[in-house]
Amino acid sequence: MGRRVVIIGGGDAGTYLLEALLKRGADLAITLLKREKEGSISICGLPFALQGVYPLKEIEVQKPELFLEKGVDYRTGVDVTEINLDESYVIAGDERIVYDYLVIATGSRPFIPPIPGVELEGVYTAKSMEDGRRIEAAMHSAGVKNGVVIGAGIIGLQVAVALLRNGLDATVVELLPSLLTPILDADMASIVQRWLEKEGINFIFGEPVTAIRGNGKVEAVSVGDEEVPADMVVICAGMRPNVDLARKAGIDIGETGGIVTDPSLRVKKGGRFIENVYALGDCVEVIDAITHRPRLSMLASTCVTQAKVVSDNISGDGSSFEPCLSPTIAVIAGLQVGSVGITSSTARRYGISVISAKKEKPTKPRYYPHRKSMTVKLLFDAYSERLIGAQIVSEDPVADRIDGLSMGIRAGITARDLRMMEKSFDPSVALHRDVMIDAAEDALIHRR
Structure with a gap:
C-alpha cells in the first residue's frame, strides 16, 4: 500500500485535487469522503440548469464510478465527525480512517x-x-x-x-x-x-x-x-467557510472565518504549521495580491491552482500558492460581467489612492454589422500608476480580457504601458483603437 491520502470534501476543491494526484500516477492510496450522495457537482452550473439551458442532472459532471474505477476509495453520503491530528486519523460514521496526508476541502455553506x-x-x-x-x-x-x-x-x-x-x-x-x-x-x-x-x-x-x-x-x-x-x-x-470540523480539531481560523494556511497550504494549530495536513478551496482564507490582507476567494479557478500546490507538496515537488487576484466573470441574462483586482470601495477601505477611468465604446468599427458595446473601468495606483483593478461589462466576451489584465497586474503593468500597447486589429473582431487603451489614456489625462 502506498502513502494514505484522505480528502474530506468532494466539491470543486476536493475533486480538482483528486484529479491532480491521479495525473501524477504516484503510489498513493486515496480516500475521498463527501457528505453529498452525488459525485462531482458544478454548482456554478446550477442557475443555468434552472434557466433551462440544460437538464439539472448534467451538473453532476463526474460520477463516483469514474473515480472508483481508478482505484480511489470514493465514498458518498458520509459524514466526517472528527479529525484527530495527534494520532493522524479521522472518524467517518463509525469507522476510524488513518492517514499519512490529510486534506480538508469542506467548502462553504449558505449564509x-x-x-x-x-x-x-x-x-x-x-x-x-x-x-x-x-x-x-x-x-x-x-x-x-x-x-x-x-x-x-x-x-x-x-x-x-x-x-x-x-x-x-x-x-x-x-x-x-x-x-x-x-x-x-x-x-x-x-x-x-x-x-x-x-x-x-x-x-x-x-x-x-x-x-x-x-x-x-x-x-x-x-x-x-x-x-x-x-x-x-x-x-x-453569500457563503461562509465550512470550518466547524477544522475548528473542533483545534485548527486555527483566520479573521475572515476561513482556515489559516501557509503558502504551501498547510494548516496551522497552536501557532505551528502541520507538515502533513493541508486545506484548500472555499474553507480557507487567502492573501489578497493588492491589499496584502486576508480575504476569501470562493472561486473554482482559485481552487484549481490550490489543488496543484497541494498535489505538488504531497508528491514532494514543493510549490507555493501566491497571493490571490480572483479574476471573476459571470453571464447574467446574456450580459457578461468581469472583474479582477480591487474595486474603488476596497481601495478606500485600505487607504489606497487610485486614479481611474471608465470608457464605453463599440467593440468593432461602425461599419461592421451587429456590433456590441463594451464598458471598461480601470483602476491604477495613484503613485506607481500600476494597474490594480479592472471591471468590464459587455454583451461581447470579456473572459480573455479579464485573464489578460490579471496577467498584466501580476507583471506590474502601468497605465502608460497600456496606453502604448500594440493591439491586434481586424474589423470583424476588434477596433484598432481599443476601449481598454482609451481608458488607460483617460486615467492619465485625469491625473494631470
Missing part, C-alpha cells in the same frame, strides 16, 4: 440571515443538487407566480433570471445600495441593473428583509415597510 420565517415551506438556498431539485419543482408548481431572491450577488442574479425564464415575477432584495458589490463599483453595477430591469427583474436596494411571512408556507417578504408577494424565496445572501 442564512437571522430573520423570522426562514424555516417556512417555500424558502430555499442554491448550493447543492438537492437545492436545485427543490427550486425546480417549486418553479413548476401550480399557483407559484412570484419569486423573491434575497441577495444581489452573481448566483442571486442568475437565479432571478431563472425565475423569469420559468414565467415567474422576480424581485431581488439587496441590503447594500447596488448589486455585485464585491466585484463592481456602483457606476458599473448600474449598467447591469438597467439591463436586468429591462429583462423584467424588480430590485429593492438599501432595505433589510425583516421577515418572511406565511402560514406554514411563504406568502410574502417584509422589506422595510413594504410587503412583497412571494410564493417562493431563494436566499442567496
